[in-house]
Amino acid sequence: MxxxxxxxxxxxxxxxxxxxxxxxxxxxxxxxxxxxxxxxxxxxxxxxxxxxxxxxxxxxxxxxxxxxxxxxxxxxxxxxxxxxxxxxxxxxxxxxxxxxxxxxxxxxxxxxxxxxxxxxxxxxxxxxxxxxxxxxxxxxxxxxxxxxxxxxxxxxxxxxxxxxxxxxxxxxxxxxxxxxxxxxxxxxxxxxxxxxxxxxxxxxxxxxxxxxxxxxxxxxxxxxxxxxxxxxxxxxxxxxxxxxxxxVGQWTFTVIEAGVDSDDDVSALEARLAAIPDKDRTAVWLVLTGTLSTAAKARLDEVLDHAGDLFALVSLWERHSDIAVVAADEDFAGLGLSGYLQESLDELADRAAGDDASASTAQDALGLLYRFARSGA
Structure with missing residues (x-):
């Protein structure tokens, strides 16, 4: 039987x-x-x-x-x-x-x-x-x-x-x-x-x-x-x-853990996501830890934005992730910032270097400023 x-x-x-x-x-x-x-x-x-x-x-x-x-x-x-x-x-x-x-x-x-x-x-x-x-x-x-x-x-x-x-x-x-x-x-x-x-x-x-x-x-x-x-x-x-x-199932829920401390690490994560099949039937939770420059963090955000368009879900598991952003001078060199934008950059860089609750927000804002300035360059 x-x-x-x-x-x-x-x-x-x-x-x-x-x-x-x-x-x-x-x-x-x-x-x-x-x-x-x-x-x-x-x-x-x-x-x-x-x-x-x-x-x-x-x-x-x-x-x-x-x-x-x-x-x-x-x-x-x-x-x-x-x-x-x-x-x-x-x-x-x-x-x-x-x-x-x-x-x-x-x-x-x-x-x-x-x-x-x-x-x-x-x-x-x-x-x-x-x-x-x-x-x-x-x-x-x-x-x-x-x-x-x-x-x-x-x-x-x-x-x-x-x-x-x-x-x-x-x-x-x-x-x-x-x-x-x-x-x-x-x-x-x-x-x-x-x-x-x-x-x-x-x-x-x-x-x-x-x-x-x-x-x-x-x-x-x-x-x-x-x-x-x-x-x-x-x-x-x-x-x-x-x-x-x-x-019999067709969907996949997965957790990806990765250290991101350089642009090469971001590229490795990008390749890892690209290799996953059936993206429209896959939900991904990311556990990311490391320290990135503003430029590398901005690139990471772009990678995740693109992945979000392909996958059923790409979500940063905030409770288990910890990414620090360092505002390096070379990140913004050549972008031609002046006036209000330069003042904003200086203020955000000071706040991002702190250890209070506003540091994370300032780091995110730096990334946005970087992407905005680069797109307009």
Missing amino acids: RFIATGDWQLGMTAHFLSAEARPRYQRARLDAIRRIGELAAEREAAFVLVCGDVFESNQLDRAIVARTFDVLNDFTVPVVLLPGNHDPLDASSIYDSQAFVARQPAEVTVLRDSTPFEVVPGVEIVGAPWFSKRPLSDLVASATADLAEVAPGSVRIIAGHGAVSSLDPDRESLATIDEANLRHILDSGRAQFIALGDRHATYSVTDRIWYPGSPEVTSRREDDPGNVLLVDIESESHVVSVEKIP
């Missing part, structure tokens, strides 16, 4: 950090990733697709997002099972009870609304642990599996949960942390053959039979292995499990 495990689709994610131009492309890419999951299920002859929580970004979404989701899911050739998570819990405002969802829910799409074993295909059942609020007061997976009997011979049982397992250093104030020892006991006692979990957006193997598939499209610069789904094979008689990680 073969199925696809995925999770954390978070359809409707706003991605506020992206530009207004890039944001719609990113939202479309998330739907495209879901479409690729359906195609993959057909190509690899998977029996069904299991989504382990956070199908939607929230319970308050425009109905068009639900409609577009169903438009994609209608093309799936296998059943799709959805588990409500912390972003889309089964609370009073649940998106799963909205008119937009209920009126057009495809016949092959099932929402796990409780922990009653659901036979998704003959001989295979899923036991889900749906969220009913954003702050559960207990381990939902433990509650959902407390009374499970041993799996009948020739059958397969899968547990679908959402949240952080105890070994992943979760929020210590959360009462919903999933007890990993209990998960292992469930498997060892033959009460299930596989446990698929959502909430962690990067693919991660807790054990050979407990997995986080991760989000099918990257959502954060902190994710170390996003953009995948899991193709899971479980032998019905021996219950031997094999898991294959398959990439």
Whole structure:
């Protein structure tokens, strides 16, 4: 028996950090990733697709997002099972009870609304642990599996949960942390053959039979292995499990760290950015440290401005960056400054050399003055 495990689709994610131009492309890419999951299920002859929580970004979404989701899911050739998570819990405002969802829910799409074993295909059942609020007061997976009997011979049982397992250093104030020892006991006692979990957006193997598939499209610069789904094979008689990680995402979020202490360093950063493929689907956060002359800093600004036109995002991660600017006399020699401009230069140079809060502002202003004077030369 073969199925696809995925999770954390978070359809409707706003991605506020992206530009207004890039944001719609990113939202479309998330739907495209879901479409690729359906195609993959057909190509690899998977029996069904299991989504382990956070199908939607929230319970308050425009109905068009639900409609577009169903438009994609209608093309799936296998059943799709959805588990409500912390972003889309089964609370009073649940998106799963909205008119937009209920009126057009495809016949092959099932929402796990409780922990009653659901036979998704003959001989295979899923036991889900749906969220009913954003702050559960207990381990939902433990509650959902407390009374499970041993799996009948020739059958397969899968547990679908959402949240952080105890070994992943979760929020210590959360009462919903999933007890990993209990998960292992469930498997060892033959009460299930596989446990698929959502909430962690990067693919991660807790054990050979407990997995986080991760989000099918990257959502954060902190994710170390996003953009995948899991193709899971479980032998019905021996219950031997094999898991294959398959990439489906198209976007990349990356952090680039570089020292910039010279014009050559700026050129090296420029080349490094130029070598990145698929720039319109890549968001870059820069961690830059060093000391530059005004001329070199102005060139760095030009490099970043140009990169910003090509990439989905190029952002200086201010909290981790530290670039000092030194106003060297040779930077402005030959620019023909006089009168008010020369007076401004002298004043800014004095302030930029200081160590108070205005020094950084003065350094930025020097760069602007340099670029302005050079463009008019």
